[in-house]
Amino acid sequence: MKIGITGTGSYIPSVVTDNDDFLNHEFLGVDGSSFEQENTVIIEKFQAITGIASRRYAKPELKTSDIGFLAAEEAISNAGIDKEELDYIIFAHNFGDLTPGKIQGDTLPSLASRVKHLLRIKNPKCVAYDLIFGCPGWIEGVIQAKAFIQSGLAKKCLVIGGETLSRVIDRHDRDSMIFSDGAGATILEANPSSGEILAHASATYANDEAYYLYFDKTNSSKGCTNTRYIKMQGRKIYEFACINVPKAMAECLDESGVNIDDVKKIFIHQANEKMDEAIIKRFYKIYGKKVPDHIMPMSIHKLGNSSVATVPTLLNLVEKGELPEHKLEKGDVIMFASVGAGMNINAVVYRY
Template sequence: MQIKITGSGSYIPTIKVTNSDFGQHHFLNEDGSIFNMTNEVIAEKFVEITGILERRYASPDMVNSDMAFIAATKAIEKSGVDPETLDYIIFAHNYGDIKSNSIQSDTVPSLATRVKYLLQIKNPKCVAYDVLFGCPGWIEGVIQAQAFIKAGMAKKCLVIGSETLSRVVDIHDRDSMIYSDGAGATVIEATDEAGGILAHESATYSFDEAKYLFFGNSFNKEKQEDIRYIKMHGRKIYEFALLNVPKAMACCLEKSGIAITDVKKILIHQANEKMDEAIVNRFYKLYKMETPAGIMPMSIHKLGNSSVATVPTLYDLIVNNEIEGQSLNKGDVILFASVGAGMNINAIVYQM
């Protein structure tokens, strides 16, 4: 028995936001003072570091679970499974459903339950629950689905990663330019085909790192003190990721027994182009190798950082030939990897 992705789907929100759309924002320092740089220069430096030219935001009439439902529907259709035969729906997110122009997160019932309702699944033995694991949430959901299947508790699982980060950003913080919205979903099944999930690795670093990503006050001191926004210590995250993610990727690869030269693609969380490139370069340096050209497909330039949605969306775009110059074929070995709030790290070696 092998455990494989038999169908994938994604939802790319309709509202396109370019860097020039931030031209009228009033960016501030953490202490509330005016940031001493023009928005044009901010945008130039932002692109140099992150690679992000534009991002997508959910339309006002949609919430997180709506996007997830669309992605899930596509994944189910691609897999050909009867939704009533799903044993688990695992939904990775961080902030629940947040209506447009609202400050309140809604997580009751769980977003997984909401997707099950929207799918009109009647089977009560289809268990629906949410995962809060930062940006690596979708990968962790896949690892959990594999565990259920291996244990004989499931045969088919739907794993979703979806988020609306645009609704938790502080518009006075330059970091708000990184974040975006989106959804990706996959059906994970036990099959007789070769390949599938060959190894996985997960870790939580919390002794010093727990609050590298957190909810904090706006940089605008005139905003209400009881409202919180997504915040991060960018430099600390960058240094942490470069030190720890390549090691986790190497550990996962060694568990799989696959040679590094057999890895066709690395699908890494689309957080920051400069950081992702540095992570992958350090990974190959562990093997005293140069990074192969084209090994790391990127979607961040057009889609930004949509947290848990970035990896499953990237996978879905590639298998549907929607990223120029990138493809995946039967038998290809992929290394999935992510890092995010927690600080959490995980990886999967997967064979198509």
């Protein structure tokens, strides 16, 4: 039974925030101390490492569930299915619905239930639930959807990845420039004409690594002590990802039986350009190979890091021809890979 993606969709927010918009921010260290460098230098170094020149933020009236719904609508239309036939809606996120100016995330009801409500699906047997798995959440949702379909518990599943990280960033933290908003969605089903998931791998490292990404107070002593923001130990994440993600990808590829030379594209979580390049380089090094040209589509330069949304959004952009240098043909073998809070990693080998 071939289980694959039959429809994709995405929502890219309309508010463009360029690096120059951070020039007047007061960046502070974790201890509240000022940096010696001027913001122009900080931003130049940031762009050189991450590749990010701009990012997208959602308008205040749009919450994570709203943009997830918009991506889901496109995916359903793209797949040409009846929404009432959906057996599962899986919404991967990390912070729930966030309202600008408020200090709590909202997950009551779940974002998946909110999307089902917005889609006006009447079928009560369409089960909606949320998945919190860090940035690899959408890929993990795909793996779960495949399991549901393979076991006979489902025929069609909607998997969404969405986030509005702009509402949980500390404007005094240099890392705030990394994060962005967005949503991506896919329909998975057993379909002879669809693509096919050939293999997958997942892992959680939660001993020393569990709190490499965490929630904490602002770096400013003048800020609200009751508000928490997304924080990360960037160097440790970089080192962790470069060691563990290539291994997971190799494990997944070996299980699939596909030769590395037959991999046409790798859709990797858009976390940091230099880190992604290092991961791919180490992955190919395992097989004694050099990285092929144009193997890795990238959207981080203009869209930033929208966490769970990056991989499905990237796939949708390539399918729509919005990254002209990257094209997919039926039968191409591609890979999905991600790393994020938990610390979680995963990978999927997929025949398009």
